[in-house]
Amino acid sequence: MIIKKHVSSLLIGALLATGGASVAHAGKSDDTLNVAIDRELESIDNYYNTAREGIIISRMVWDALLYRDPKTNEYLPNLATSYTWVDSKTLEFELRKGVKFHNGEKFDADDVVFTLNYVADPKNGAKPARNVNWWSSAEKLGEYKVRLNLKKEFPAALEFLSGPIVMYPNDYYGKVGPEGMAIKPVGTGPYAVTSVEPGKRYRFKKYDGHHSGSPKGKANIGNVVFRTIAESNTQLAELFSGGIDWIWKVKPDQAERIKSQGAFTVKNSSTMRIGYLNFDAMGRHSKNPMNDVRVRKAIAHAIDREGIVKNLVQGESIVVNSLCFPSQFGCTQDVPTYDYNPEKAKKLLAEAGYPNGFETPFLAYRNRDYAEAMINNLNAIGIKTKFEYLKYAAFRDKVQEGASPFNFGTWGSYSINDVSAITSHFQSGGKDDYSKDPEVIKQLGIGDTNVDPQVRKDAYKAALSRISEEVFMFPLWSYNTWYAFSKDVEFTPTADEIPRFFTAKWK
């Protein structure tokens, strides 16, 4: 290990040498894993938050009927021991016997029926709506048998039922509702919640009564504490001083240096999130250069995606060529692609009538440095940008109101491993759609509503190809996440960006 000669390195080096002994056992010695998260959770109730941290907690505290294995992507039985498609719009489940909630309540069909009917009711405002608005009702067929009636063909049904659609105890939830669940959550998962300081700190304790047939397995680490620390440098300081044992979303430059110091385990994993450029192809905002497909192709050739991925995004990220993440069902890279070719870009611009380039507004909400690198690429072919960098809420509002002819965004698909969670979101004529191409909309519609996998794949391929041909949107790269944690912890990240603390253990 090369010892670099500069101040902070010495600072941290000194710390790790002297404080090393006491740091190393901080978490392990009291069997508590201290985790830092970077933002306040609006509610710990699974159906009333849309944050990634909420998804993580959800997997720890509650269970769904099925469980998607993160390595094989198979749907394994969890609270349901088997399922049958009675017809293309009806599912039946046999439920597991002998499962108990954290508060001792018995798990049975009443819980499933109550939960599914409650969250599907728009009056109750469960979010995100797309997770719960695809079935019409659930019925009890027996003490351990339920039927789910879908509104229409919905091939992603199993994907949702194996992740975000978790089961609540009907007696408890019926009494306390979301307000009660937000303060004192009750589930069947491997961890029970012992205290909630809303937005600040959440404490979890291993639940020994977690059902033995569970694909998640029982937890190993006895206690977990989540603390909200918004500032990344503070998270690092806490990691170095031993107050925190596990952090993630570490910036690549930081991660690189922590890794080379060697005092903590640093891992990287890909995520389903991809970055994209969105263009006003149809003139929804105004008559502007983005209406012209040649301009869009020019921009596609102008961005040095490989360079940005290699130097800025780093980690396990790759350039993506279609508007989806490669592992998602229906995603194919067999579509028209655009290489980095500024000369060709300039020619296309001239053809379109902009030999000297033009000026355009450009909007983004994250990864300012990637945006700046792209602006640099655009400047090189003569396109000047009026750059606006907003917070996510403001960005989303502006885009959805039709006020942004050219923007850089990202989408994580809520870790749903299906093209319908991304491509259909952006190109089915919705609020984020600035092309509303009838052909694309038609193909996506076929893919979204058919249950035959081959039919779906073909339709999605057609849609993705057309999107690439016309560059309605330009896919950039996949994102990755860096994790840094104490050497006492054995932890493996998964590609769906949902850390599973119930599989972590002490070394």
Next chain:
Amino acid sequence: MSLSNSANINRSGKLSSLIKKVKGHQGMIIGSVIVITVIAIALLAPLIAPHDPYHQDLMRRLVPPVWDSRGSWEHILGTDHLGRDYLSRLIYGARISLLIGIGAAVISGIIGTFMGVMAGYFGGRVDMVVTFLITVRLSMPVVLVALAVVAIVGGSLQVVVTVLGLLLWDRFAVVMRSSTLQIRSMDYVAAARAVGCSTSRVLIAEVMPNVVNNLIVITTIEIAHAIILEAALSFLGLGVQPPLPSWGLMVSEGKDMMLFEPWLIAIPGVALFMLVLAINLMGDGARDITAPENRN
């Protein structure tokens, strides 16, 4: 004719005694030299900067300065997270910081002094209205106003200077008002009015010279404040927009690496510090030189 001067001194004598006083004041000299140097750097930027401050080189990101073992003379102060030469950005950044500091202080100074002196001198309803406006302004969170303005109008250098100018006048007003209140009841002011001097005459000839000391102190504080506030706004994303090389923006862009490559914020930080120190020295010097007790 000012009644607070006890003797009639002709103009050229006044000037030469002023220069003598400046020469004798160490702090003033040091401060002025630094400020003049910064201004010179700002004006000569295109001639002295070794590279284009906007040129990115993704292969040479985060190169440390030349004194580190990994540094090189090609980038004396290293490069930032997009591979841009730090020295060049620092040089061009002088322009932005000076513009912001002076622009915002001038705007807020004019607004605040006018309001403060009016309120202190006339009292009564004028004072009530001004005090009301000051209190409203101070109760308004800067961040909210800046955010709303940026959301509506978009961020740019002019917007930042204007927003800061419209938000920083309060200290001028408060202090000018206090000082004017004190001065107003002084004998020489009463005498001037008794003699029949018009209000504006009294204000300009009697009140202003005596509140000028506090004004100078507050102006220097506010120039520095505006420069620092711009850094805070950049931190929140509401200040000058990249890729403009403002020192404040350079500091907030380097924040993520501060535990590992501290020079990224140390360098623009030191520049900011030197400029602010110099401005303060000049302000102190000017106050000492023009203080009434020094006048004869």
Next chain:
Amino acid sequence: MLFYTLKRFGLASLVALTVSFISFGLLYLSSDPAIAMAGETASDADIEAIRKLYGFDRPILVQYFDWLQRAVGGDLGKSYYFRTDVSALIGERLPTTMMLGVSAITFAILFSVPLGVAAAIRPNSIIDRVALFLSVMGQALPSFWFALMLIVLLSVNLRLLPTSGSDTWLHFVMPTVVLGYYAAPAIMRLTRTGMLEVLSTDYIRTARAKGLRPVVVLFKHALRNAIIPVVSLAAVQFGFMLGGSIVVETIFALHGAGFLAWESITRNDLPTVQGLILVFSLFYIVLTFFADLLNAWLDPRIRIS
């Protein structure tokens, strides 16, 4: 004195009203409340439904007065983000910020006033130079840098203090220093200037000539006069600190009202922001009111005007 008080009180209420109306307007101009409330993935129909249900389609003035009416009765509405009562939310977070603010301004005053007086007594001496240097440091040092450097030194390296959080009083030591240091320079410099001026007036020279002891001269006469603009400034600084606490609360993970304010603004959580602004401006008004009273007591001349 009573009339003075009533006058100030009336003025104060008017200020609070004006501030809350301006911020209401600003918030509405910069974001659409229906979208903020409906959330990320709501459809157009959902948003329209919410717009009608909550009356977001009414004119701004009507909506404002509706809010005002309820606010005066103590109902600040429900947070769009947390779905809990805004008053409860603020009530939970405010004590942390208040504790931080009070200890910070105390630190600032205890640090700056003696330093300013000492610098004024011996102008251009070492003390004066040191005071100037420290005051410039306080202004030119970005507070986040100072905060993180303190953390690295005192918490990571020396293990003297905890890094972040708000569990014990030890957790407040570094935040107090960082926030107070930010307010100190202006107070110090104004004290110094004020003292310098007062010390050279005829008034003081007379007192000295009369043979009064220097200490008496210093405190009873000089400081009392010099402190007047400083008192106003201290109140102003406290107001600033409520805003400056955003950075400190964020870095030290203090979860106070400052942090809540910033996060709520960026989340377009209008009711929370409105509630916080109301609370802050009321606080600020009470503060300046007391500062004015103190000034009037210190200098009867001001009272008469």
